[in-house]
Amino acid sequence: MAAAPRDLLVVGAGHAGVEAAAAAVRLGARVAVVTLSLDTVAQMPCNPAMGGIGKGHLMAELDALGGVQPWAADRAGLQFKVLNRSRGPAVWGPRAQCDKQRYTVIMRRLLQRLAGIDIIEGEVSGLLEAAGRVVGVRLADGRRLQARAVLLTTGTFLDGILHTGAERRPGGRFGERPSVGLGADLRARGLELRRFKTGTPPRLHRASIDVERLQPEPGDADPRPFSWRTRSVANRVLCWLAHTPEVVQSIIADNLHRSPLFSGQIQGVGPRYCPSIEDKVVRFPHHRQHTVFLEPEGLDSDSMYVNGLSTSLPADVQEQVVRAIPGFERARFLRYGYAVEYDVVAPLQVAPTLECRSLPGLSLAGQLLGTSGYEEAAALGFVAGVNAVLLGRGEAPFVPERERSYLGVLVDDLCSADHREPYRMLTSRAEHRLLLGVDSARERLMPTGARLGLVPESVFHVEQERWRRRREVRDELATRALNPDAPTRALVRRIAGVEPTAPTTWAGILRRQDVDAETVAAALPVLSGLTAEDRRAVLGELHYDGYLARHQREVERLARLRHLEIPVDLEPAEIPGLSREAADALRRHRPRTVADAERLPGVTPAAVAILIGRLGRPRDARRRPAGSMTEGEPCPES
Amino acid sequence: MVKASSSGWSSGLSGGADTIVARATSSGPAALAVVRLSGPAVRRIAAEISPAADFSEPWRARLVAIDGLGEQAVAIAFSAPRSYTGEDMLELTVHGSPFVVRSLIERCIAAGARPAGPGEFTRRAVANGKLDLVQAEAVRDLVGAETAWQARNAREQLSGRLSQRLAGLRGDLVELLARLEASLDFVDHGVELDRAEEAARLAGCRERLAALLDTAAAGERIRDGVRVVIVGPPNCGKSTLFNTLLGNERAIVAPHPGTTRDVLEAELDIAGLRVTLVDTAGLRDAADPIEEEGVRRARAAAASASVVVELWPADAGPGAPAGDGEITTLRVLSKADLPHPVDAGRLPVSCATGAGIDRLRTALAETVAGGVPDLGGEVAISHRHRCGLERAAAELAACDLAAPELAAESLRCAARELEALIGVVATDDLLDEVFASFCIGK
Structure with missing residues (x-):
């Protein structure tokens, strides 16, 4: 069979590489994965657990988009626990102990069964470049592999050194040799590398x-x-x-x-x-x-x-x-x-698509990009894999927004600030944390997963029906007045153990600190008819009511600013009235939209106002200029 | 940060801003006037307007000739960052003739400077980290200070005392926030909140915020002054007392009831505070619409007063009963040179003989100063501070540690309010607001 040109070459089969390959091939791309050894696919070299606070949030979002890590963690899971359960729903973090061996087996089988993925054992020693684009890789044994795009996910292997006391030996992980040529090759191509360190217990x-x-x-x-x-x-x-x-x-x-x-x-x-x-x-x-x-x-x-x-x-x-x-x-x-100790590529060098700004055709994800953790790696791998395919087809990329997802926080943090230590997801990194609980992940991201074709239509339909039902229940609880007549008061006293004084609603009663919402919910027919998960979601939203409205307003404001794209050829120094500091920040960070610009130090509200004036007013900019796809935008048919 | 070079002046300034020039002293003829320049081109401009002068040694006064002006100036060069603005500066003291000053400024502009906007020197000082926003406001207040209290408060504020309080409070809020965040994100690392300790910290922050807010009333008295309103029946001598206290014939005085029909105001300094003394129409059932309006205005003036001086003439028999007591009231028996019954509740005063006027002045001073609470060395806050602090206090009031993720929201908002006050994350809008009330040259 005459080999059709490969769309994507994924270097590394860890959590980032597997996620990227699985997403890309299901988008219809021809994918090859290059790994040092097929035995070490999707290894868990550190803790035998997935998820947690922040990380569990990323997994919920990855799942809503159609990623594979959450599914594999369920299958390899040995013990499941939601952390922070005594706190509010926004910070609940699902976590599972996993069987490491089984996890690797599940992921290896997945790669082998997905039609369209070639798995190649070998060590990549350098990139192939043609006409200013990365077009493939060179292996240490001299082989050359071509592809439209290359994604590097080499984890901790780049010039890795293992330390135990005074003993130091080259290695990417315990018992595995490092990758030595690739780092020098990246440096030679002008990429800035820096040294990170991580560790593991006995x-x-x-x-x-x-x-x-x-x-x-x-x-x-x-x-x-x-x-x-x-x-x-x-x-x-x-x-x-x-x-x-x-x-x-x-x-x-x-x-x-x-x-x-x-x-x-x-x-x-x-x-x-x-x-x-x-x-x-x-x-x-x-x-x-x-x-x-x-x-x-x-x-x-x-x-x-x-x-x-x-x-x-x-x-x-x-x-x-x-x-x-x-x-x-x-x-x-x-x-x-x-x-x-290992080399990472300073993450400021990638765009929010995770494509390298200076080397088109090359993307980076996972620990190589300075993150720490299986979940961060998988999340980045997903974004990089999807974008490598979309960009290859000339379509609008998938750029998650930080006010709508932890995925967006992760990508935005990495691309817009200089990180000097391994980056771990924390809920405190999200300004709109209260909107980003795990229970709302599907509502936030599954529309995108379905549009990409990574979540089946049938599943999406069922989910949409559930969200509609939740909204109905929420509205019912919030709007139907409970008058303080004798029978109603007796009912509330019996179910909730409190005395309503003024006319109120069940939503009002469920929000009270002195009421156990779960107990009340179980006794209310409108709520007890929901599944446990939907009930949790409804109660969660009631719990944060006023705060959510505040965040929602801010998110909507940002959404309007996000529709204002900053042309790449805009010269900030030539905008009259813009302070030097603001112009410097804009030139240095090259924000994609006004919403991204607003977060930069030195870009004040006044500077934003000037920028908006220059680009046109938000309400005149309903139609998004070509160039990006985000949640809420239809994804072009693939 | 720019270091002063060893040869004296620094070669330029980090900001790369342009160089500004303005007269720093009041306009109009005067013995002396000071013109100041600030910015990266100061050194070059100095060499151009005074080629013969040697500016190699900063921070020293020297007599220089201004080229083409036939004028000498006492010049002091300041090398960045050791100057008011943090940039290279030059201060030129010349004869205070409007012509000389105008010519000198034009000379500087011709050499590359541009006229400064209001408060632009101080704004640069803020931008270069020489002052924070609260201190910049203090500069404005000190420049405009008319009374001892205003000057004292502005100096304290300029010293950084209030800034330190605000920054310290913000620091504590951020620390508490960090603890909350750690307990949320690292519960699997065994990080737990010490509820009692965090509650004590929060209570401490609330108390300190409340204490700062408590100085607002004093701040209003110090900054905006005190309104002292003279009221009483017609022809009881209100305008005469008004003129006597002012020491001039500001109000028209006549022996006819109803002479004063409008509200008259004048400023004076009592006990180091700015006092607005207000004369009003006599309170009675008015004879015509104009007087009726005067009476209405008099009642409104009395209602807005900090202190009311209520007059009752000695020749009118027994005095009116005391008011409802909501506004501090000094009850005075006027025309005390006439025979009158003894009224222990009223201070007898005669503007005709001067008897009792000193006692009235003393009583007024005590009453006015008594309205300024003991600040115990603290700085009284302004209206802008009060608005921000009230918003922060509302956030802290809603902060419930039992729901840490919501408490974190409140703390974040409260800290942001304080940051906006000090200018840690000052926006241009805010700077514009603060600097709008500055004069040019400061």
């Missing part, structure tokens, strides 16, 4: 730990799957909670000079949000103890992950620290913790 043998003395951490009583593709999930394992004793502080303090983090051996910048135990002891000396979670790495595995003990201390110190924890006295090490 793995212990299950039988060597006296879990009877630890506090068991079960999953939720009503485990929820991540994906609309999954009907139900079950909890199959326990985790355990322990605390480091005070003596750990002195053990670490006595050996700090032997930690490559403090001896100067490691130059890379690590994530503040995921500190090593030696970092924690140094930075929080007043914390006498630190929390440690013991998490199984798989159903058929004896390996236990010690969450909270990430370290690059020498092996003997790791043993002292671990064995000081009650219940861990006889702990047997399957693997010691280590730190990995």
